Amino acid sequence: MPQIVVEGLVKTFQVAERTPGLWGAVRGLARRRYRTVRALDGVSFSIERGELVGYIGPNGAGKSTTVKALSGILVPDAGRCEVAGRVPWTQRIAHVAEIGVVFGQRTQLWWDLPVVESFELLRDIYRVPQARYARARDTMIERLDLAALLDVPVRQLSLGQRMRCDLAAALLHAPAILFLDEPTIGLDAVSKLAVRDFIKQLNRDEGVTVILTTHDMDDIEALCTRVMVIASGKILSDGPLAELRARVTRERWLTVDLVDAAAAIEEADATVIRRDGHRVCLAFDPQVVAPAELIRRLTSHHAIRDLFVENPPIETIVARLYAAHGAPDGAGAL
């Protein structure tokens, strides 16, 4: 049986509508109009033990609402949800003892306390026996390189340092499932790589199931074997990254550096999508024209310094998927 089963999850919120301006604010006091937002509109999926699943979607698509329902802090209006055989919101205490959660934009560490004291508090809150705690802590210190940070009060940590400490904090009680809500948001390149390596290793070596929401497509490419795309409360796509790519477009991109920046490119089976001085980027469908054939035609007409073929970046794929389903602010979210 899958570790996580979600079936037909629905959650609606009432949002008060305000008319802008002072007069609107005054009128809002007397009569308020509410708009119903369907944050989750029949979401279903299941996840096996040990999977590393990416969960992506534009802002307000329902990612965080799903994570909150899965972690038991939000009660949906309809639908079924079981995590390790438990309904998260009715068996909240037993459930949360076995999951770890990181909300990237917030910290679970105590602002005024040194990091290690936060760890000790979490040990007590999760009632982890001392020996087990010491082992988990030492592993985290080593893998996340925390030794120099332990005695620093959390408010003095940089964002990257804080995120590493937050990851450790979420794992001290050795949860079987880890929910990560935008764990790389705002991090610099080095910290992002460190966080990604850690998540990958955790999933591979300990078999921890990881569900990761993100706007960073590099996270997805680097980590996830499976991607779920949500927009307007509905799952648009669920499967391996390659499958998502194939479903949305077969398109490839050929980028060439011309010797003559002014040369006109006329090619029936490919379209110029970008031109920047000497550099030209062409989109083509490999089933219409083989890459080798296209390159032969181009090199026979033009002097070319360099060229390469690539897949469109995952950002483009996802933006097209959102656009195809009329997601409200698909492009803006990327």
Place this chain on the structure above:
Amino acid sequence: MIAEARPGPWRPYCAIVSARFRMLLQYRSAAIAGLFTQAFFGLTLIMIYEAFYRSAAVSARPMAFAQIVSYVWLAQALLAMLPNVDADVRAMVRSGAIAYELCRPVDLYSLWYARAVAHRTAPTMLRAAPMAVFAAIGLPLLGLGEWRLAPPASLAAGAGFAVALVCALALACAISVLINISLLWTVSGDGIVMLVATAVSLLSGLVVPLPLLPDWAQPILRWLPFAALADLPFRIYSGHIAVGSVAVVLGRQLAWTAALVALGRWLIGRGMRRMVVQGG
């Protein structure tokens, strides 16, 4: 190797109390500043009452002057014990970090009650002792023996006061948690917090000793929970409430605590169900 036992179910709550306690004890400069302000306020109030008592007829005095003086000093010393919002909880509700609080395998009401215990006791301990030393020993040394905090009316009154104070703390924490729970509905909660803080300091006797308020107000004050926070224990201390009636006071304190804890537990369940965690 013998498997290590899992720590007991009380462990999380003790840990929270002790961590908050240690953190709050760091705010020493605030405590010292508060001490000066409160000494000043206490002296001002006592001078006002002295002026009143010199001019009013003897029959109009519901409390002896010495009883008023000890009432004022106890109020200044124990100000921090009165119910108030937990700034941490308020910040969490606002920022959405409350989500983490709900991800802890603990009973939320008990967790918040534990927080309230720490928030009410730590600053009180920092302030009460120096305030008592100033009022009981410092003032006589300055030649102001009339205005000093006198010892309890009797040994029994002192013991009754101590027990009533512990019960007042339990009640203050129950009210504090109710204020915190209100944040689940109002989010910012500044209105409720200010309203409750003002109401509590007036109705518990912090502004004016309750026996000095008009006769028509007395039955109302008696039926509200707030007198049990400060007024009743202070009057036990000075002998204004006879030792024989202490049991009645304790009974009222405990009954109110039980009722408000039950109310809080019911409300927190509803609040969690309707709560929208802020952001993302």
